[in-house]
Amino acid sequence: MLDSKYQKFYDEIIKKIKKEKIFTDKLHTLAYGTDASFYRLIPKIVIKTDNAKEVQDIIELSNSMNLSITFRAGGTSLSGQAISDSILIVTSRNFSNFKISPDASFISLQPALTGAQANGLLARYSKKIGPDPASINAAMIGGIAANNASGMCCGISQNSYKTLKSIKLIFSDGTKLDTGCKESKDAFRKTHADFLRDLKSFSDDTKNNEELRARIERKFKIKNTCGYSINALIDFEDEFEILEHLIIGSEGTLAFIEEVTYYTVEDLKDKASALIYFKDMNEACSAVTKLKLARDSNQIIVDAVELMDRAALKSIENDSAMPEYIKDLDSEITALLIETRAINDKQLDIQINQIEELLKEFDVVREIYFTKDEHEYNLYWKIRKGLFPAVGAVRVTGTTVIIEDVAYPIECLAQATLELQELFKKYGYTEALIFGHALEGNFHFVFTQDFSDLKEIKRYDQLMNEVVHSVAVKYEGSLKAEHGTGRNMAAFIEVEWGHDAYIMMKKIKSLFDPKGLLNPGVIINDDKEAHLKNLKTLPATNEIVDKCIECGFCEPTCPSNELTLTPRQRIVINREISRLESIGEHKEAKEYKDLYQYDGIETCATCSLCSSACPVKIDTGSLTKHLRAEQASNSSKSIANFVANNFSTTLKGVRFGLHSANFIHKVLGTPSMETVTKTFRDLSSSIPKWSSVMPKATNINLNFEQKVSDKKVVYFPSCINRSMGLNAISKEEKELFDTTVEVLLKAGYQILFPEDLPNLCCGMPFSSKGFNEASNTKSSQLELALLNVSEFGEYPILCDTSPCTKKMMESFSHKLDVYEPIEFALKFLTEDLEFTAIDEPITIHTTCSSRKMGLEDKFRSLAQLCSTNVIVPADVKCCGFAGDRGFNFPELNKSALRHLKEQTVGAKMAFSTSKTCEIGLSEESGLDYNSIFYLINKVTKAKTL
Numbered sequence: 001m002l003d004s005k006y007q008k009f010y011d012e013i014i015k016k017i018k019k020e021k022i023f024t025d026k027l028h029t030l031a032y033g034t035d036a037s038f039y040r041l042i043p044k045i046v047i048k049t050d051n052a053k054e055v056q057d058i059i060e061l062s063n064s065m066n067l068s069i070t071f072r073a074g075g076t077s078l079s080g081q082a083i084s085d086s087i088l089i090v091t092s093r094n095f096s097n098f099k100i101s102p103d104a105s106f107i108s109l110q111p112a113l114t115g116a117q118a119n120g121l122l123a124r125y126s127k128k129i130g131p132d133p134a135s136i137n138a139a140m141i142g143g144i145a146a147n148n149a150s151g152m153c154c155g156i157s158q159n160s161y162k163t164l165k166s167i168k169l170i171f172s173d174g175t176k177l178d179t180g181c182k183e184s185k186d187a188f189r190k191t192h193a194d195f196l197r198d199l200k201s202f203s204d205d206t207k208n209n210e211e212l213r214a215r216i217e218r219k220f221k222i223k224n225t226c227g228y229s230i231n232a233l234i235d236f237e238d239e240f241e242i243l244e245h246l247i248i249g250s251e252g253t254l255a256f257i258e259e260v261t262y263y264t265v266e267d268l269k270d271k272a273s274a275l276i277y278f279k280d281m282n283e284a285c286s287a288v289t290k291l292k293l294a295r296d297s298n299q300i301i302v303d304a305v306e307l308m309d310r311a312a313l314k315s316i317e318n319d320s321a322m323p324e325y326i327k328d329l330d331s332e333i334t335a336l337l338i339e340t341r342a343i344n345d346k347q348l349d350i351q352i353n354q355i356e357e358l359l360k361e362f363d364v365v366r367e368i369y370f371t372k373d374e375h376e377y378n379l380y381w382k383i384r385k386g387l388f389p390a391v392g393a394v395r396v397t398g399t400t401v402i403i404e405d406v407a408y409p410i411e412c413l414a415q416a417t418l419e420l421q422e423l424f425k426k427y428g429y430t431e432a433l434i435f436g437h438a439l440e441g442n443f444h445f446v447f448t449q450d451f452s453d454l455k456e457i458k459r460y461d462q463l464m465n466e467v468v469h470s471v472a473v474k475y476e477g478s479l480k481a482e483h484g485t486g487r488n489m490a491a492f493i494e495v496e497w498g499h500d501a502y503i504m505m506k507k508i509k510s511l512f513d514p515k516g517l518l519n520p521g522v523i524i525n526d527d528k529e530a531h532l533k534n535l536k537t538l539p540a541t542n543e544i545v546d547k548c549i550e551c552g553f554c555e556p557t558c559p560s561n562e563l564t565l566t567p568r569q570r571i572v573i574n575r576e577i578s579r580l581e582s583i584g585e586h587k588e589a590k591e592y593k594d595l596y597q598y599d600g601i602e603t604c605a606t607c608s609l610c611s612s613a614c615p616v617k618i619d620t621g622s623l624t625k626h627l628r629a630e631q632a633s634n635s636s637k638s639i640a641n642f643v644a645n646n647f648s649t650t651l652k653g654v655r656f657g658l659h660s661a662n663f664i665h666k667v668l669g670t671p672s673m674e675t676v677t678k679t680f681r682d683l684s685s686s687i688p689k690w691s692s693v694m695p696k697a698t699n700i701n702l703n704f705e706q707k708v709s710d711k712k713v714v715y716f717p718s719c720i721n722r723s724m725g726l727n728a729i730s731k732e733e734k735e736l737f738d739t740t741v742e743v744l745l746k747a748g749y750q751i752l753f754p755e756d757l758p759n760l761c762c763g764m765p766f767s768s769k770g771f772n773e774a775s776n777t778k779s780s781q782l783e784l785a786l787l788n789v790s791e792f793g794e795y796p797i798l799c800d801t802s803p804c805t806k807k808m809m810e811s812f813s814h815k816l817d818v819y820e821p822i823e824f825a826l827k828f829l830t831e832d833l834e835f836t837a838i839d840e841p842i843t844i845h846t847t848c849s850s851r852k853m854g855l856e857d858k859f860r861s862l863a864q865l866c867s868t869n870v871i872v873p874a875d876v877k878c879c880g881f882a883g884d885r886g887f888n889f890p891e892l893n894k895s896a897l898r899h900l901k902e903q904t905v906g907a908k909m910a911f912s913t914s915k916t917c918e919i920g921l922s923e924e925s926g927l928d929y930n931s932i933f934y935l936i937n938k939v940t941k942a943k944t945l
Contacts, residue, residue, distance in 0.1 A: 002024055002044060002045070003044075005065065005067065006024075006044045006045060006067070006087075008065065009045065009061060009062065009065055009067055009087070010022065010024065010045060012061055013047070013057070013058060013061055016054070016057045017047060017049070017054050017057065017058075021047060021048045021049070021050075021092070022045065022046070022047050022048075023045070023046040023047075023048075024044065024045055024046075025595060026591065026592065026595070027573060027592060027595035027596060027599065028046055028599075029042050029043050029044070029045075029046055029088075030042055030572060030573065030576060031565060031569035031572055031573060032046045032072070032075075032088055032090060032569075033083055033084075033088070034075070034083070034536070034550055034568070034569070034572045035072070035075040035076070035077045035078075035080070035081075035082040035083055035550075035552070036075065036076045036077055036078050036135075036549075036550060036551045036552050037077055037078050037079055037080040037081075037082075037083070037486065037487075037488070037536070038080075038400045038401075038402055038449070038451070038535060038536050039080035039083060039486075039487055039488075039534045039535060039536055040083060040534060040535075040536035041083040041084055041085040041534055042085060043070075043083075043084045043085060043086060043087060043088035044085070044086055044087065045086075045087045045088070046087075046088045046090060047087065047088070047089055047090065048090045048091075048092040049089055049090065049091060049092060049095060050092050050094040050095055051095060052168070052170060052176070052258045052259075055089060055170055055256050055258070056170050056174050056176065058087070058089055059170055059171075059172065059173075059174050059256065060173070060174035062087055062517060063172060063173055063174065063515065063517060066515060066517065067086055067087055067517065068084070068086040068087065068516075068517045068518070068519075068520050069084070069086065069087045069088075069089055069517060069518065069519075070082065070083065070084035070086070070087070070088050070089065070252060070518075070519045070522075071089050071091070071142070071146070071252040071256055071257075071518075071519070072084075072088055072089065072090045072091070072143075073091050073111055073112065073139070073140035073141070073142035073143035073146070074114065074135070074138050074139045074140040074143050074552060074555070075143075075552050075555075075568075076133075076135040076138050076139045076143065076551065076552045076553075077143060077147065077483075077484065077486065078403055078405070078483045078484070078486070078488075079480065079483050079484045079485060079486025079487065079488035079489065080486040080487035080488055080522070080534070081146075081147070081251040081252065081484050081485070081486035081487070081519065081522045081523075082143070082252075083534075084519070089256075091111045091112045091140065091142055092112060092562060093112050093561065093562045094112070094562070094898075095110050095111055095112035096110050096112045096113045096117075097110045098110065098113060098118070098121060100121065100122070100125075104122060104125035104127050104264055105263065105264060106165050106261055106262060106263050106264060107121065107122060107127075107129065107261065107262055107264055108259055108260070108261040109129075109141045109259065109260050109261075109262070110141070110258070110259050111140055111141050111142025111143075111145075111257055111258070111259070111260075112140050112141070112142065113140060113141050114136070114137060114138060114139060114140055114141070114556055115129060115131060115132070115133065115136035115137070115139055115140075115141065115144055116136050116137040116556075117874070117875065118141060118262075119136070119267075120874050121874075122264055122267070123267070125264075126266065126267050126268075126269065127264040127265065127266065127267055128264065128265060128266075128267040129163070129262050129264060129265070130154045130157075130158030130159060130160070130162065130163040130262065130263075130264075130265050131144050131148075131149050131150055131151060131154050131158070131159055131160050131163075132150070132151035132152055132153050132154050132158075133149040133150065133151040133482070134151060134152070134384075134385040134386075134388070135149075135551070135552075135553065136151065137553065137556060137613065138551075138552050138553045138554075138555055138556050138613075141260055142257050142260075144160060145160045145164075145167075145247075145248055145257055145260045146247075146248075146249070146250060146251050146252050146257055146484075147225065147249060147251060147482075147483070147484040148160050148161055148225050148229065148248050148249035148482070148484070149482055149483075149484075150223060150437075150440075150481075150482045151437070151482070152304045152306060152339075152381070152384075152385075152437060153303045153304045153339070155223070155437075155439065155440050156220070156221075156222070156223055156440065158265050160248045160249075160260070160262070161229055161231075161232075161245055161248045161249065163262050163263045163264075163265065164244060164245065164248060164260070164261075164262065164263075165180065165261040165262060165263050166178070166179045166180030166181075166244065166261045167179050167180075167244045167247060167257060167259065167260055167261065168180075168257070168258040168259035168260075169244075169247060169255040169256065169257060169258060170255060170256040170258055171255050171512065172255065172512065172513045172514070172515065172517060172518050175188070175191065175192065176258070177243075178259075179240045179241075179243070179244045180261055185240055195511060196239045196243075198511055199239050199242055199243060199511065200239050200242075202233055202504060202507060202508065202511075203233045203234070203236075203237075203239075203242055205504075206230065206233040206234055206504060207233070207234050209500060211500070212498075212500045212501060212504075213234055215497070215498065215501065216230055216231050216233075216234055216501070217231075217234070218476070219476070219478065219497075221409075222407045222408070222409060222410075222440060222441050222442070222477065222478060222481070223407045223437075223440050223441075223442045223478060223481035223482055224407065224478040224480070224481060225249050225478070225480045225481060225482055225483065225484050225485065226478055226479045226480040226485050226489055226492075226493060226496055226497070227485060227493045227496070227497055227501070227502075227505050227523060228246060228249065228250060228254075228505045228508055228509075228523065229245055229246055229248050229249045229250070230246075230501060230504060230505065230508070231245075232245035232246045232248075233246075233504070246508060246512075249484065250512075250523070251484050251485065251486065251519060251522050251523055252518060252519045252522070253509060253512075253513065253518050253519045253522050253523050253524070254508070254509070254512035254513060254518065255512060255518070268341035268342060268343060270341065270342045270343065270344055270345050270347070270348045270372075271303075271339060271340065271341040271342070271348070271372070271377070272339070272340055272348055272351075272352055272370040272371060272372045272377065273337060273338065273339045273370065273371060273376075273377035273380055273381065274337070274338050274355075274368055274369055274370040274371070275335055275336075275337050275380055276335065276336045276337075276338060276359070276364055276366075276368050277329065277333050277334075277335050277364060277365040277366050278333070278334050278335070278336065278362060278363065278364055278365070279330075279332065279333065279363045279364075279365060280332040280333070280334060281309060281332070281334045281414065281417055281418060281421065282414045282418065283334070283362055283363050284307060284334035284335070284336055284438075285307075285334075285413045285414030285417055285438070286362065286414055287336065287359055287362045288305055288307065288336065288410070288413060288438040288439060289410055289411065289413060289414070290358060290359075291305055291338075291355070291358065291359075291439060292305075292410045292439055292441075293410075294358055295439070299354070299358075300340075300351065300354045300355055300358060301340055301341070301342070301351045301354075302338060302339070302340050302351075302355060302439065303339050303340055303341045304337075304338070304339040304437070304439060305336055305337070305338050305339075305437070305438045305439040306336065306337040306338075306384050306435065306436065306437060306438060307334065307335070307336055307337075307434070307435060307436060307438035307443065308334070308335045308336075308337065308384070308387070308433075308434075308435045309334050309421075309433055309434040309435065310329065310330075310331055310332060310333050310334065311431065311432065311433035311434070312335075312387055312433040312434065312435040313326055313329065313333070313335055314433075315387065315394060315433060316383050316386075316387065319383055321379040321380075321382075321383055322383065325366075329365065330365075333365060336438065337380055337381070337384055338355065338370075339377070339381075340352060340355060340370075345372075348372070352370045355370075356368055356370075384435070385615070386615025386616070387433075387435050387444075387446070387615075388401070388403050388444065388446060388549075388551070388615075394431075395431075395448040395547070395549075396448065396450075397538075397540045397546045397547075398450065398452070398537070398538060398539060398540055399448040399449060399450045399538070400448065400449050400450070400451055400535075400536065400537065400538050400549075401446060401447075401448055401449075401549045402446065402447055402448070402449045402460075403444050403445070403446045403483070404444065404445050404446075404464075404467065405436075405442070405443075405444050405480050405481050405482060405483040406420075406442070406443055406445075406467070406471045406477055406478060406479060406480075406481060407440060407441050407442040407443070407477050407478040407481035408441045408443075408471070408475050408477040409441060409475065409476065409477060410441045412475050413438070413441050416470070416471070416474075416475045416477065417434065417443065419470055420434065420443075420445060420467070420470065421434070423463060423466055423467060423470065424445075424447070424463075426466075427459055427462060427463045427466075428459070429447040429463065431447060431448055432445055432446065432447035433445065433446050433447075434446075437481075437482075440481070441477070442478075442481040442482065451535040451536070451537050452537050457532060457535070460532075461531075461532055464531065468492045468495055468496075469495075472492065472495055472496035473495065478496070479492055479496050485522065485523045486522055486523075487521055487522060487525065487530050487531065487533075487534070488531055489531070490521065490522060490523055490524065490525035490527075490530050490531070491525060491527060491528045491529065491530045491531050492531075493505065493523070493524075505523070505524065506524055509523070509524045537579075538550070538575065539575050539578055539579040539582070540575075540578060541571070541574040541575045541577070541578035542574065542578075542623055542626065544618070544619065544620075544622050544623045544626060545571045545574070545618050545620060545623050547616055547618060548568070548571045548614075548618050550568050550571065550572065551568075551615075552566075552568050553613050553614060553615065554566065554567040554568055554610035554611075554613045554614050554618070554620070555567065555568055556613070556877075557609040557610055557612065557613045557877050557878070558605075558609065558610055558878075559605045559607060559609075559877065559878040559879070559880035559882075559892060559895070559896030560603045560604060560605065560880070560892055560895065560896070562895050562898070563603055563891060563892060563895035563896075564598070564599035564600070564603045565599045565600055565603075565604075567610035567614075567618075567620035567621075570600050570604065570620050570623065570624070571618075571620060571623070573592060573596050573600060574596075574600075574623065576592060577589045577592045577593060577596070580592070600624070600627075601624055601627055601628060601631075602889060603889055603891075603892045604620070604621065604624040605621070605848075605878055605880050605881075605882035605885065605892060605896070606621035606622075606624050606625055606768055606882060607621055607848035607878040607882065608620075608621035608622065608848065608852065609848050609851060609852070609877055609878050611852075612851060612852055625767065625768065625770055626770075627770075628768075628769055628770030629770030629771070629772055630770070631770065632769070632770045632771060636771070637771060637773065637774070640766055640769070640771035640773075640774040641771075641773060641774050641777070643766075643774065644761075644766060644771075644774035644775075644777050644778050645777070647719070647758070647759045647760070647761055647778070648758035648759045651719060651722060651723045651758065654697075654723045654724075655697035655698070655699065655723050656697070658694070658695060658696060658697035658723070658724065691919065691923050692727075692728065692729060692923075693727040693728075693729060693919055693922040693923050693928075694727060694728070694919070695724035695725050695726065695727050695915065695919065696724075696725045696726060696727065696728065697723065697724070697725060698721075698722070698723065698724060698725025698726075698735050698737075699722070699723075700717060700722050700735075700737040702753055702757070704741060706745055706750060706751060707750065708750055709748060709749060709750035711748050711749050711750065711832075712749065712750045712751075712752055712795045713744060713749045713750075713751060713752065713795060713796055713797075713798055713828075714751075714752045714753070714754065714786060714789050714790045714795050714796070714797040714798065715740065715741070715744065715751050715752070715753060715797075715798050715800075716753075716754060716757075716760070716782070716786065716797060716798070716799045716800075717736075717737050717740070717757075717799075717800055718761075718762070718799060718800055718801035718804045718915075719760070719761045719762075719765075720801060720804075720914075720915045720916060721735075721736050721737060721800050721801060721915055722737070722757075722758070724915050726930075727919070727922065727928070729928065730928050730930070731928065732928075732930055732934060736800060736915070736930070736931050736933065736934075737800075739931070739933050739934055739937050740798075740800055740931075740933050742937055743829065743833075743933055743936055743937045743940070744798075746833065746937075746940065746941070746942050747828070747829055747832035747833050747942070748832055748942065749832075752789050752790070752795065753789065754782070754785035754786055754788070754789045755785055755788065755789065756785065757785075759781070760778075760781060760782045760785055761778040761781075761782065762778065762779060762782055762799075762804040762807040762808050762811070763775035763776065763777070763778040763779035763782070763807060763811060764803060764804060764807040764883065765883060765884070766778065767807070768882070768883050768885075775811075776811075779807070779808070779811040779812070782808065783808075783811070783812045783813070783814065783816075786808075786812075786816060786818075787814055787816070790816060790817075792814075793814070793815060793816050793817060795817075796817045796819055796824070796828065797816055797817060797818045797819065798819050798820075798821075798824050799818060799819070799820055800820075800821060800913075800931060800933070801820070801913065801914050801915065802820040802821070802822070802847045802849040802850045802853070802855075802913040802914050803847060803848070803849040803883075803914050804820075805818055805819065805820035805849065805853075806820075806849035806852065806853055807849075809853075820849075820850065820853070820855075820913055821913045821931060821932050821933055822850060822855045822858055822859045822862055822913060822932065823853075823855060823858065825862055825932070825933075825936055826858055826861065826862055829936060829940070830865070832942070832943060833936075833940040833941065833942060833943060834940060834941050834942070834943050834944075835865045835866065835936075835939055835940050836939055836940070836941075837864070837865060837866055837867055837868050837939060838866065838867050838868070838938070838939055839867070839868050839869065840867060840869070840908045840909060841867070841869035841870075841871055841906050841907050841908055842863060842866070842867045842869065842870055842871065842907055842908065842909045842910065842911060842935065843870070843871040843872070843873065843904045843907035843909075843910045843911075843925075843927070844859055844860070844863045844870065844871075844872060844910070844911050844912065844932070845873075845876065845879065845910070845911070845912040845917065845921055845929065846859045846912075847879075847912060847913055847914045847917050848877070848878045849914070850913060851877070859913075859932075860872060862932065863911070863932070863935075865939075866932075866935045866936065866938075866939045867935070867939075871903075871904055871906065871907050873899065873900055873903035873904055874903060875899040875903060876896075876897060876899060876900050876903065877896075878896055879893060879896055879897055879917045879920045879921055880892040880893040880894075880895065880896025880897065880920065881893045881916050881917050881919060881920035881921075882916075883916055884916065886916065886919065886920045890923075893920040893923070893924065894924060897920065897921065897924040897925070898924075900921065900924050900925045901924065901925050901926065904925050904927060907927060909927070909928075909930075909935065910922070910925065910927040910928065910929040910930070911929065911930060911931065911932040911934070911935050912929050912930075912931070912932070913931060913932055915931075917929075918930060918931070
């Protein structure tokens with residue numbers, strides 16, 4: 001229940017913004033009250049905004065009512081700057097327009113595009129944006145700019161501050177400004193003359209304060225995001241340049257960023273990386289210092305140097321990508337991950353030799369080896385980017401993972417780092433590890449913390465106070481190098497910067513936000529214990545997800561991320577339910593469960609793509625399946641078992657239903673059919689959605705002529721393809737079964753089928769709904785049948801549906817060579833058939849199962865054998881159809897594929913490897929999606945001997 005002032009705000013804002021985008025319920029306010037930091041505030045109202053006009057309306061109304069607001073983008077913030085106990089404005093994923101200049105020298109980006117999306121847009125031009133945070137796949141542009149986020153390679157030369165061209169802003173009073181538009185600036189001069197005069201005076205005062213100016217120049221020679229970017233006051237003369245650069249790193253406390261225009265940087269494709277092991281921290285830091293000095297004097301080209309201490313290496317030593325010998329390294333060993341990039345391979349070799357020569361004087365444990373292999377060095381960097389979340393996999397359940405972010409002047413790097421390690425020992429943080437961007441003197445240190453114990457909180461406070469003194473006072477470094485001040489270091493800004501600088505920062509805050517309504521408590525906070533308040537705990541809920549640290553890396557991959565909840569938010573809610581139940585608050589826990597049913601369980605596609613984005617492979621889809629199994633009643637389990645034991649009869653029923661639907665469609669016509677079925681769905685959501693691309697019923701005929709051959713293949717047509725055929729608008733003439741048979745016969749195979757085929761199923765339709773017993777029954781039956789027909793694995797087995805193939809591979813206890821269409825085609829059909837690529841543009845969709853089997857690039861390669869023009873939608877991951885869920889919850893499919901139509905423009909044919917996915921893809925794109933085997937059949941002929 002909202003109090004009167006927030007209720008009044010709600011009543012007014014709902015007149016301007018759709019009700020479904022405004023949340024006041026406990027489920028959504030808790031879900032959005034969580035970012036990647038170890039702080040939590042619960043907003044009173046959450047509003048998802050699609051455009052600048054909506055943000056402007058909210059700001060103007062909140063300003064008139066003196067209500068504070070906070071802006072949130074991707075929520076990967078690590079210092080508590082994206083949470084609120086008032087009004088939280090979330091930039092929805094639809095707030096994502098962009099524009100690239102004709103020469104690709106700059107790009108304009110709205111706030112909800114991720115850094116990875118921006119780089120994807122620029123890839124064709126061999127360009128990228130400068131900032132490269134480890135969270136780039138999930139972090140959005142609004143947050144990247146607002147935090148001046150950097151990363152592995154950008155240092156201080158290619159961050160948002162240095163690569164900013166212009167910016168569009170909305171101020172605390174609702175005023176808009178585009179610093180790239182003369183007319184906008186002229187208008188701002190008229191309405192905000194006093195503002196610009198005060199800003200100019202701040203700049204003049206700072207330039208004339210020799211001590212402060214020298215301090216700013218010195219401190220911004222290294223990475224620094226602690227406090228405001230007051231280097232803007234001495235770097236520029238023009239008021240608008242000062243203004244826009246102050247916004248960078250301001251964490252939503254000065255204005256809302258509507259759009260950022262970045263100068264792009266070169267994305268050199270020739271690169272090499274080496275993981276080099278030094279005898280100890282001192283030796284590694286000394287090597288870093290020499291590399292830094294050599295780079296700054298243009299003696300060598302080195303793009304990134306990442307340090308990992310022995311504890312960091314230990315946290316990843318069991319990763320399959322890491323060499324076995326890491327486990328045997330001594331306790332003092334420290335590694336440097338070094339990357340160098342060049343304009344061509346010849347120049348790359350020169351640079352590698354220069355780096356190796358420079359490092360000869362240092363004591364390395366193993367021979368230095370630079371790899372140019374893309375797969376190999378990408379694995380190294382993927383592991384490095386996942387170090388912070390990886391700590392979560394080894395922490396004690398219930399504890400929080402803390403990541404701090406400091407930078408030292410390079411000349412004192414070794415001494416300061418050794419002192420930091422001694423502080424860990426002093427306060428008993430024996431699990432603490434250090435890693436980071438050593439070339440910039442920027443280290444992250446990570447440790448686990450129990451915030452449910454007051455003694456532990458005191459220990460944390462003591463550690464942090466000593467760290468603050470060591471970093472900021474003794475070594476004059478940065479308390480926050482790239483993660484932003486947030487709530488985490490707001491209490492210590494004056495300690496780092498001194499009185500004059502802190503007073504100037506407070507003046508800047510008052511100038512931009514005179515009422516103090518924008519993200520209060522962040523950056524400017526006079527509470528000296530702010531870092532100890534509103535701490536977030538991570539209670540146990542289910543071992544499937546207990547290791548999650550709520551980093552948010554999973555969110556961009558989730559098909560429900562714009563419709564309902566993300567994997568991170570599902571985990572947040574489950575943790576709260578478990579916490580409430582543990583303290584006996586069962587009534588409130590039940591309230592959460594009721595709210596969670598649709599948002600958390602019904603609209604989870606259980607595609608598990610979240611696990612592929614998660615550095616520690618947490619699979620929230622498995623959690624949903626577990627919860628569905630818990631909810632399954634005995635009667636529903638009995639029905640599932642009956643269906644499993646009478647499967648051929650069930651498929652007959654499916655065919656009958658499809659026959660009936662298509663007959664009625666013919667009688668009524670498409671418009672009437674859509675109207676009638678929509679009416680029935682409005683009355684009961686349990687009635688499946690009908691679509692004009694609904695498949696017709698089909699049956700397969702195993703009685704076809706074929707020759708006996710030494711080359712044999714077992715073909716298991718999935719139950720879905722044994723019952724669902726082509727849709728009513730398809731131009732294809734043959735069913736998938738017949739097409740697959742034609743391809744295999746053309747390739748010279750003798751086709752074998754398992755016994756009792758009509759009753760066989762992989763079990764997926766049951767497991768996705770939580771009917772594990774029925775699923776296991778069907779899986780075991782299929783495994784036995786395939787063992788027999790394949791002569792216990794003598795022959796390869798082809799399944800025509802990727803999700804079914806993956807289910808078989810996961811469930812079978814015997815090792816069988818089971819293939820889905822992509823890998824089977826590449827491994828076998830390319831040997832047996834002659835491919836001639838067509839010129840017609842095609843598009844492909846890689847299913848979730850195929851992605852998890854590592855087939856995304858292979859599908860592209862296969863498609864390129866078939867067509868010279870292959871379109872792959874950049875922002876389409878899981879289609880959201882989720883087996884049969886797309887019939888009952890079509891909104892999930894629609895939301896997941898909201899970018900499909902615009903990103904497949906020009907495609908004439910469309911292909912995938914799963915019938916149910918193809919239904920949803922066809923519905924949302926207007927294209928006729930079919931199995932890739934149709935295209936293979938079209939472009940191939942038998943090889944002549």
